[in-house]
Amino acid sequence: MPYIKIEVTREGVTREQKAELIKGATDLMVRVLHKDPAATFVVIEEVDTDNWGWGGESITNIRARQR
Template sequence: MPYINIKVTDEQVTLEQKRLLIEGVTELMVNVLQKNPATTHIVIDEVPLGNWGHNGKQYTGTKKH
């Protein structure tokens, strides 16, 4: 029984985007590992930007490319 946890920043991820993530990850598990979609669980956690960091820095809510 696979359990996949997806963490994203809380930047207005829509229900439709979440639905597509769940469908896509489930399909990936079926195609790559031959897992049963009925027993594959996907959880999406939305993390506030202030609780997210990268390269030793805390995100401040501004995007840098």
């Protein structure tokens, strides 16, 4: 029973994009590991950019500086 967790920053990921991620991740497990898609779980967690850091800085600050 595979469990796949995808974490992305909360920056406008659409319902359609999430559906594509879920399908793609499931298809990959089926193709590579021959897993049953009915027993494959995919969770997408959206993290606020204030709560995601890189290089000692929040993504919110990095994005603001890049604009």
